[in-house]
Amino acid sequence: MSHQASKLEALVNQNRNMSAKKTRFIAITSGKGGVGKSTISSNMAYLMAKYGLKVGIFDADIGLANLDVMFNVKIHKNILHVLKGEARVEDILIPIEKNLVLIPGESGEEIFKYASGGLFERFMEQANVLDDLDVMIIDTGAGIGEHIQLFLRACDDVIVVTVPDPAAITDAYATIKITARLRNEINVIMNQVRSSKEAEGLFEKIHKVAQANIGGGLILNYLGQITSDTKISNCIKKRALFTREYPTATPTTELEQIVKRIAKKLERNVLVDPKESGLGGLFKRLMEHF
Numbered sequence: 579m580s581h582q583a584s585k586l587e588a589l590v591n592q593n594r595n596m597s598a599k600k601t602r603f604i605a606i607t608s609g610k611g612g613v614g615k616s617t618i619s620s621n622m623a624y625l626m627a628k629y630g631l632k633v634g635i636f637d638a639d640i641g642l643a644n645l646d647v648m649f650n651v652k653i654h655k656n657i658l659h660v661l662k663g664e665a666r667v668e669d670i671l672i673p674i675e676k677n678l679v680l681i682p683g684e685s686g687e688e689i690f691k692y693a694s695g696g697l698f699e700r701f702m703e704q705a706n707v708l709d710d711l712d713v714m715i716i717d718t719g720a721g722i723g724e725h726i727q728l729f730l731r732a733c734d735d736v737i738v739v740t741v742p743d744p745a746a747i748t749d750a751y752a753t754i755k756i757t758a759r760l761r762n763e764i765n766v767i768m769n770q771v772r773s774s775k776e777a778e779g780l781f782e783k784i785h786k787v788a789q790a791n792i793g794g795g796l797i798l799n800y801l802g803q804i805t806s807d808t809k810i811s812n813c814i815k816k817r818a819l820f821t822r823e824y825p826t827a828t829p830t831t832e833l834e835q836i837v838k839r840i841a842k843k844l845e846r847n848v849l850v851d852p853k854e855s856g857l858g859g860l861f862k863r864l865m866e867h868f
């Protein structure tokens with residue numbers, strides 16, 4: 579092999595090794611609270627893991643951590659212990675099932691003490707421990723607080739969840755407006771809708787207002803809707819995941835559509851080996867290249 583060729587091969591291999599370790603960070607956020615962020619985060623994480631991706635889900639809902647409830651697990655140590663140097667990331671991880679691990683956040687004010695002192699830099703550094711994850715979903719909590727903005731800036735993708743009620747739409751718009759300062763692409767999920775027509779109509783309204791008032795080349799992506807369904811609220815009461823309990827129900831197929839759209843969106847950026855089929859394989863390769 580010529581010197582040039584071996585140099586090139588070394589370069590390619592180096593890049594391959596580096597890119598194979600890159601985790602894709604996806605933030606789930608909202609303006610108003612209680613719109614379904616944790617429901618969507620946990621079930622999306624479950625579906626992605628089911629497709630074969632290695633998924634981490636980080637509970638960054640600092641005010642009201644509740645992913646432990648969604649997954650029906652008990653938390654002993656959380657990210658605060660890591661920040662204080664009392665635990666390592668490995669110590670706090672909670673395996674949910676194959677390919678899915680929960681990274682517990684912290685309820686309460688104490689974490690704010692650390693928020694100014696390099697909390698997020700340290701978290702992102704420590705997150706290197708999770709090198710083998712394809713994707714990490716981050717449930718950010720609601721609102722436009724400073725700490726949430728830090729997550730939204732750090733993530734590769736931001737998904738804003740809203741419900742159809744006017745107050746939630748107004749707050750979703752406020753979140754989009756502020757987040758548009760940090761990035762030029764924002765995704766939207768409409769939750770608890772009665773029909774896809776209602777959802778699309780509402781999204782179009784947000785889109786129009788955003789185009790008129792934010793501009794600046796903002797790309798607002800509609801990822802889809804999830805129907806309002808008592809199966810979902812009942813599952814949460816039972817501490818069960820609706821996508822696991824009802825694999826063929828409408829909200830499950832809707833969330834599957836959303837996950838597929840996330841895959842498609844990423845597909846544009848990479849070449850896919852046609853030999854490996856299935857969403858899991860697709861996702862895996864997509865993630866490897868980021």
Ligand SMILES: Nc1ncnc2c1ncn2[C@@H]1O[C@H](COP(=O)(O)OP(=O)(O)OP(=O)(O)O)[C@@H](O)[C@H]1O
Pocket residue numbers: 608610611612613614615616617618639642719720769770771804805806807808810811812814829
């Ligand atoms: N599609 C849906 N159909 C019916 N009920 C839903 C749906 N999505 C969410 N809910 C209900 O809304 C409640 C709030 O959902 P969830 O806890 O996921 O919201 P959140 O945005 O994470 O809230 P918070 O801002 O407090 O963290 C749930 O307890 C559930 O009963």
Ligand SMILES: [Mg+2]
Pocket residue numbers: 615616617639644717719
């Ligand atoms: Mg929540």
